[in-house]
Amino acid sequence: MRNGTLLYAQSGGVTAVINATAAAVIEQARAKGIKVLAARNGILGALREELIDTSKESAAAIRALAHTPGGAFGSCRVKLKSLEADRARYDRLLEVLRAHDVRWFLYNGGNDSADTALKVSQLAKSSGYDLTCIGVPKTIDNDLAVTDTCPGFGSAAKYTAVSVREAALDVAAMAETSTRVFIYEAMGRHAGWLAAAAGLAGTGEDDAPHIILLPERAYDEAAFLAKVKAVVARVGYCVVVASEGIATADGRFVADAGGGKDSFGHSQLGGVAAHLAGRVKDQLGLKVHWALPDYLQRSARHLASKTDWEQAQAVGKAAVQLALKGQNGVMPVIVRSSDAPYRWKIEAAPLSKIANHEKKMPASFIRRDGFGITAKARAYLQPLIKGEAPLPYGSDGLPKYVTLKNVAVKQKLPAFEG
Amino acid sequence: MRNGTLLYAQSGGVTAVINATAAAVIEQARAKGIKVLAARNGILGALREELIDTSKESAAAIRALAHTPGGAFGSCRVKLKSLEADRARYDRLLEVLRAHDVRWFLYNGGNDSADTALKVSQLAKSSGYDLTCIGVPKTIDNDLAVTDTCPGFGSAAKYTAVSVREAALDVAAMAETSTRVFIYEAMGRHAGWLAAAAGLAGTGEDDAPHIILLPERAYDEAAFLAKVKAVVARVGYCVVVASEGIATADGRFVADAGGGKDSFGHSQLGGVAAHLAGRVKDQLGLKVHWALPDYLQRSARHLASKTDWEQAQAVGKAAVQLALKGQNGVMPVIVRSSDAPYRWKIEAAPLSKIANHEKKMPASFIRRDGFGITAKARAYLQPLIKGEAPLPYGSDGLPKYVTLKNVAVKQKLPAFEG
Known part of the structure; x- marks a missing residue:
């Protein structure tokens, strides 16, 4: 396997389980001997070279991360435009990735983020920089194409x-x-x-x-x-x-x-x-x-679905596996084979099929009068809320959520105004 | 012990644990061989002679009631005025109690309800009707006097x-x-x-x-x-x-x-x-x-405090015990003897000390700048949220809440317009 670091970034609105994905990414990478950097406040941190060294966190802290809501490294609502319109920012991104020998970039978000990950992968390819970009699904809106559902x-x-x-x-x-x-x-x-x-x-x-x-x-x-x-x-x-x-x-x-x-x-x-x-x-x-x-x-980790929590971790783990296999420009998606019992597995789908698409509810899920859901919608939705994700509580009556140290990586580049 | 039935009514805004109090009342009365009627929609049901026969509910249903939020028999926002101003309604109330041989009246509510329970007890006494009235504390507002805290x-x-x-x-x-x-x-x-x-x-x-x-x-x-x-x-x-x-x-x-x-x-x-x-x-x-x-x-039973849940049941059980002892015009209250560990017990307090009082936060609980709480407030509040009240979930991913049969008792009196 090649050398290099893995960069993980969160994007858009956070969820009760996006940190479970982050924890799975870090744990899986650690198991493979790969160092994981995280971008502070999502793509902004990648542009500003504000990176976090996750190797400074204990194994226990990363496991606790898996049951902590919010976005542990910060997220942001910043969408990069087309390669032409936002060229300076794409170039800077690649420069930061190169400076930190990032060879695997995992972008955890919705359809906007899938689009950004796709563009970065294209730019890297045309620039001759060996980089594998993976989109990792997340959104409480459940509006991503291809995947059965979206973690969160x-x-x-x-x-x-x-x-x-x-x-x-x-x-x-x-x-x-x-x-x-x-x-x-x-x-x-x-x-x-x-x-x-x-x-x-x-x-x-x-x-x-x-x-x-x-x-x-x-x-x-x-x-x-x-x-x-x-x-x-x-x-x-x-x-x-x-x-x-x-x-x-x-x-x-x-x-x-x-x-x-x-x-x-x-x-x-x-x-x-x-x-x-x-x-x-x-x-x-x-x-x-x-x-x-x-x-x-979207932050009620205390009431998280076990199914959702398991899927959030599964996409994180699969994202690392796909990255290490060099499967550029894909997203690990959830594929359903049965409603009851709910059976699902993870497969890789091309980002091009997901980027900028928006999955609305099918007409067959909406009752004829427009004021309710059908049995078909129920069969789809029911398994997604099944099970209660485990959560430790402290003697103070509050869930034991973790705050990471978020140690900054030394910057190597001049500041970027963009 | 004398014959007769026990009437239980809920009043004012419901809570995540008021049904736990109801369950404890019913279970304790059953253990003593006492039949429990419940008023439908609180005092309104008592006035309208809309009573529910709780003996039609299984032991399992009553146990499930202990973890079901809302108010299983219905509650209402109706406050009786003074004995003079609302004499017809008080007289009717007594008439209904007599008709169903109610000898113990448990009114589960806040300070308005404590006032009503007190007035009913006074009226019964002056009318020579042998009735024991007990106020049972409940309110998410925590504004009842005397008691350390209020269930809910x-x-x-x-x-x-x-x-x-x-x-x-x-x-x-x-x-x-x-x-x-x-x-x-x-x-x-x-x-x-x-x-x-x-x-x-x-x-x-x-x-x-x-x-x-x-x-x-x-x-x-x-x-x-x-x-x-x-x-x-x-x-x-x-x-x-x-x-x-x-x-x-x-x-x-x-x-x-x-x-x-x-x-x-x-x-x-x-x-x-x-x-x-x-x-x-x-x-x-x-x-x-x-x-x-x-x-x-106020309905989030899924996040109920174990301390609160235990206290809600304790006041219900104590209310029946006090009633059967004939302790007229009292409320079982929570008395704290220690913050950490939190130690508490139930005692009886006269309704006259609770009715129509409103307990505000002491000045010592509020930070000098007015924008936060003090260490003293924290010491008071912390134990009240401690512990997670057990809650069974179904395979559908939802808590297993019970719906009672709420079988109506046959009416004996003409309808009441009031």
């Missing part, structure tokens, strides 16, 4: 289903004299996977959630309010789960608080539940409450 | 501390290019106990949460924004926990969404985090996110 999604899905079931029990107990309508806002800009997962909270027709609003269907206020009214009349209360990304038929987001854009070019969303609550109150005169779990839903 | 609070406190720690790890990882300020809104109208519990999430000066806004201190926008700015400059990001009940020095709630009142006469609050986020964005120009867990924080 299953845990956020479990959080969503459990939270909605618990809150629904609360609402059911109080509805007679208190809140009649409860609205839960789930993350998901363009794909409604997380909101859909809330459907696992109940099985019967009158079980919560009674209404799921998905970005895959145009939001129709009149139909929504009529449905809320009917459910309250029949069940006594109504639990609604709304995806943050719902939009009306003419493409306007129901609530785009501020209306700005983040550095990925996505609209800044928020406030969907608050808006819907206001309409329910004003139009139906019903007492309403809403919840906006925001980052809680 | 410890679990909500654990949810708060864990959620804030997890979200803070997320924010820390992304702050460089994304959210700089994260605001978490905690329940608590007049007492900041839950927001204070978030302080357990960190121990060091720069650990999250960096700012806690308590209703015990007047909200000063300029001081708040200056503190946020300073924390972001020093730490890179800032995690804020705000109690829903914060108010300015002139007594105006920072956000009283709608401005209405619930049937307990409390102002309807909400939107504090959204308001603060808007100010941070507009005045400091920092990217901000906020979370409003709402009912999630």
